[in-house]
Amino acid sequence: MAAKALDGIRVIDFSRVFAGPAAAQILGDMGADVIKVEAPNVGDEARYYGTDKEGLARCGGVGPSFLAFNRNKRSITLDLRSQAGRDTAFRLLEQADVTLHNFRPGTMERFGLGYDRVRAENPGIVYGQLSSFGVEGPMRDIGANDLSLQAHSGMMSITGDPDRPPVRVGSASIDLHAGLALATAILGALFHRQRSGEGQFVESSLLRSASDLMGYFYTEYWTLGIERGRAGTANHLSVPNQAFPTKDGSVVVISPGDDMWKRCAEALDKDSLGGPEYATMFDRRQRRDELIAKITAVTQEMTSKELIERLSAAKVNVANVNTISQASADPQLPAIGGVYDFSYRTVQARAVAAPFAMQGTPLDLRRSPPELGAHNREILAEFGFSESEIDRLAQIGAHGPDPKAQ
Amino acid sequence: MAAKALDGIRVIDFSRVFAGPAAAQILGDMGADVIKVEAPNVGDEARYYGTDKEGLARCGGVGPSFLAFNRNKRSITLDLRSQAGRDTAFRLLEQADVTLHNFRPGTMERFGLGYDRVRAENPGIVYGQLSSFGVEGPMRDIGANDLSLQAHSGMMSITGDPDRPPVRVGSASIDLHAGLALATAILGALFHRQRSGEGQFVESSLLRSASDLMGYFYTEYWTLGIERGRAGTANHLSVPNQAFPTKDGSVVVISPGDDMWKRCAEALDKDSLGGPEYATMFDRRQRRDELIAKITAVTQEMTSKELIERLSAAKVNVANVNTISQASADPQLPAIGGVYDFSYRTVQARAVAAPFAMQGTPLDLRRSPPELGAHNREILAEFGFSESEIDRLAQIGAHGPDPKAQ
Numbered sequence: 001m002a003a004k005a006l007d008g009i010r011v012i013d014f015s016r017v018f019a020g021p022a023a024a025q026i027l028g029d030m031g032a033d034v035i036k037v038e039a040p041n042v043g044d045e046a047r048y049y050g051t052d053k054e055g056l057a058r059c060g061g062v063g064p065s066f067l068a069f070n071r072n073k074r075s076i077t078l079d080l081r082s083q084a085g086r087d088t089a090f091r092l093l094e095q096a097d098v099t100l101h102n103f104r105p106g107t108m109e110r111f112g113l114g115y116d117r118v119r120a121e122n123p124g125i126v127y128g129q130l131s132s133f134g135v136e137g138p139m140r141d142i143g144a145n146d147l148s149l150q151a152h153s154g155m156m157s158i159t160g161d162p163d164r165p166p167v168r169v170g171s172a173s174i175d176l177h178a179g180l181a182l183a184t185a186i187l188g189a190l191f192h193r194q195r196s197g198e199g200q201f202v203e204s205s206l207l208r209s210a211s212d213l214m215g216y217f218y219t220e221y222w223t224l225g226i227e228r229g230r231a232g233t234a235n236h237l238s239v240p241n242q243a244f245p246t247k248d249g250s251v252v253v254i255s256p257g258d259d260m261w262k263r264c265a266e267a268l269d270k271d272s273l274g275g276p277e278y279a280t281m282f283d284r285r286q287r288r289d290e291l292i293a294k295i296t297a298v299t300q301e302m303t304s305k306e307l308i309e310r311l312s313a314a315k316v317n318v319a320n321v322n323t324i325s326q327a328s329a330d331p332q333l334p335a336i337g338g339v340y341d342f343s344y345r346t347v348q349a350r351a352v353a354a355p356f357a358m359q360g361t362p363l364d365l366r367r368s369p370p371e372l373g374a375h376n377r378e379i380l381a382e383f384g385f386s387e388s389e390i391d392r393l394a395q396i397g398a399h400g401p402d403p404k405a406q
Numbered sequence: 407m408a409a410k411a412l413d414g415i416r417v418i419d420f421s422r423v424f425a426g427p428a429a430a431q432i433l434g435d436m437g438a439d440v441i442k443v444e445a446p447n448v449g450d451e452a453r454y455y456g457t458d459k460e461g462l463a464r465c466g467g468v469g470p471s472f473l474a475f476n477r478n479k480r481s482i483t484l485d486l487r488s489q490a491g492r493d494t495a496f497r498l499l500e501q502a503d504v505t506l507h508n509f510r511p512g513t514m515e516r517f518g519l520g521y522d523r524v525r526a527e528n529p530g531i532v533y534g535q536l537s538s539f540g541v542e543g544p545m546r547d548i549g550a551n552d553l554s555l556q557a558h559s560g561m562m563s564i565t566g567d568p569d570r571p572p573v574r575v576g577s578a579s580i581d582l583h584a585g586l587a588l589a590t591a592i593l594g595a596l597f598h599r600q601r602s603g604e605g606q607f608v609e610s611s612l613l614r615s616a617s618d619l620m621g622y623f624y625t626e627y628w629t630l631g632i633e634r635g636r637a638g639t640a641n642h643l644s645v646p647n648q649a650f651p652t653k654d655g656s657v658v659v660i661s662p663g664d665d666m667w668k669r670c671a672e673a674l675d676k677d678s679l680g681g682p683e684y685a686t687m688f689d690r691r692q693r694r695d696e697l698i699a700k701i702t703a704v705t706q707e708m709t710s711k712e713l714i715e716r717l718s719a720a721k722v723n724v725a726n727v728n729t730i731s732q733a734s735a736d737p738q739l740p741a742i743g744g745v746y747d748f749s750y751r752t753v754q755a756r757a758v759a760a761p762f763a764m765q766g767t768p769l770d771l772r773r774s775p776p777e778l779g780a781h782n783r784e785i786l787a788e789f790g791f792s793e794s795e796i797d798r799l800a801q802i803g804a805h806g807p808d809p810k811a812q
Contacts, residue, residue: 052692157727185764
């Protein structure tokens with residue numbers, strides 16, 4: 001087996017739902033030993049998200065998003081409202097390389113598991129936190145989710161048709177970008193630790209993630225006073241760069257540069273599109289409406305397949321507007337190792353791999369998502385708890401009030 | 407000055423436009439010495455993106471997005487179509503810790519700057535590549551941009567109103583997520599190199615990035631056969647979790663959990679909303695339409711400010727649907743160190759900081775974005791080129807055909 005980038009790195013993951021679990025999964029994909037700490041009986045709320053009872057029954061008792069974000073982890077249940085649970089968590093943290101959580105600011109401190117207490121015993125730990133608006137500042141105590149930040153950041157204000165109210169971005173991209181950002185910070189901190197011996201506190205937030213995704217719009221506003229709005233499938237950067245209707249669907253056509261536009265115009269209709277009045281990026285932006293109308297007149301007479309073939313042959317950027325079923329059947333993603341097949345209980349499932357690949361230390365799936373508390377005894381034994389300690393912890397409620405339920 | 411996580415790490419960045427420059431900027435923010443290699447006379451196309459001649463004139467000759475993604479870098483112009491330019495680039499790569507590019511698959515190999523040739527001289531190098539659909543597989547040669555992958559991945563198909571065609575996500579989130587993914591891979595590879603001495607090739611792509619953002623929808627389709635579509639500002643995960651109209655705008659209200667919903671119902675109108683028929687997450691999803699209508703009846707009688715104050719006090723997730731000007735005036739982002747002020751030529755500019763923070767090795771802005779080729783001589787001297795070699799390289803076209811233009 002090839003070496004993994006994070007071989008031997010122990011991660012204690014207290015996070016729930018999307019962003020934190022996605023961050024921990026990336027570390028797990030890179031070879032870290034990720035221990036998912038979950039609340040007794042219930043566990044990560046994402047185990048039940050986004051589906052109904054019938055869906056849960058067909059999916060091994062969990063929702064699809066849980067299956068998407070929790071491979072390469074083991075699960076331990078700890079009741080952090082009990083002293084026994086908190087003491088056990090602290091003992092795991094004393095021996096960990098990395099931890100992360102997304103409790104509200106102040107919660108882990110109230111549990112006695114905040115950074116200052118943990119580093120006093122384990123100065124090398126990399127301690128990561130995800131929050132809504134950051135761990136300081138006037139808004140630190142306000143709760144939020146992906147949609148909150150879509151609204152707050154202005155992302156919704158530039159998404160939608162100009163003659164309609166804003167709409168949301170269909171996927172939780174702010175959430176997932178925040179998770180990836182925290183993974184980035186953790187890896188930077190691990191590199192620094194390897195050179196210096198020093199651990200540290202690192203953090204990301206939905207606010208930082210959303211601001212990163214929206215930053216070039218803010219810079220434009222701050223620097224030039226220009227405020228962008230909604231433009232359907234188009235944008236302000238270049239023309240054409242949007243969806244066009246065909247006989248049987250719609251297709252995006254993109255030619256930001258003048259060379260690509262020349263090939264595009266010739267491939268579509270040299271007579272109506274090939275003139276010097278559209279030759280430069282500045283010209284095309286200035287004559288946006290008339291040019292879009294002329295391109296539409298050509299595309300709506302073709303099928304999507306014809307349009308894509310003709311523009312692909314001319315090396316023009318073109319793509320079909322796919323549905324979820326079409327997109328998920330794309331043969332390219334499996335061809336580049338971007339998909340994992342695995343089982344959860346009796347269910348055969350499939351999930352997308354990490355958003356990057358490493359040839360020297362390949363990422364892989366070594367474990368299916370864990371059942372709740374499936375590794376309680378195994379993990380405690382590995383962290384140096386004796387058989388009798390493990391029994392006693394269960395009895396005094398470390399895994400929740402009813403030890404038999406574990 | 408505090409230590410930086412990437413002190414002493416030399417990065418040669420051949421990338422252009424958004425994703426690659428954003429990745430390199432993150433490494434620069436963490437303390438790496440980032441050298442941006444640009445084509446003579448023109449440079450990174452993003453220098454001119456998204457604005458018109460008047461905007462360029464007011465913005466120091468570059469577009470706002472260039473200012474957003476290129477701090478903490480120095481610029482060298484190299485003509486990679488000339489032997490002298492390629493030889494010079496190779497000599498930089500021999501002494502680099504990290505390099506990245508987003509040329510199409512095969513281009514750097516044709517320049518003699520592909521991974522195999524570089525690692526033969528510099529086995530420790532971390533060599534990163536960003537591509538559209540990956541560096542192998544049937545679609546590897548197809549060009550694409552953010553919008554292509556919004557279409558191809560199904561992201562557009564779930565963004566928009568249900569009674570209208572799909573719209574695009576307003577910001578280039580797939581692009582920026584790919585850049586962050588490459589930075590993550592590079593940091594993982596640097597950590598591995600620090601432990602093993604081994605460099606490696608790492609990569610991300612718009613396809614991997616989009617698939618990461620859409621993965622939980624694919625898992626749902628693969629596992630349960632459910633295909634999601636457009637739902638305006640709502641989503642399938644929970645109710646309420648969408649925008650509601652007020653007297654003077656719109657506000658998102660989110661109460662996925664049953665406890666938060668109870669507080670929300672009581673804060674808005676206990677009579678119409680507080681009944682047991684809406685008490686659980688499953689109930690609220692099942693009675694979505696009637697519940698949305700009842701909530702709307704309450705919110706449309708209030709101002710946005712009233713609604714936000716009332717729900718905030720009840721600890722319910724709530725946020726105003728902000729415009730770009732409102733969002734960019736948010737006081738929280740500067741309060742957490744999320745904004746940098748700097749100058750470019752005579753222009754005062756502002757940009758968003760990295761999407762994460764590191765307390766032990768703080769990120770900062772040490773350099774404004776560079777003018778094109780501003781550090782040609784300085785960089786070559788640091789990499790061991792003599793004065794006379796530097797003069798000769800300019801004469802034989804390393805920086806482009808006209809040495810006086812440099």
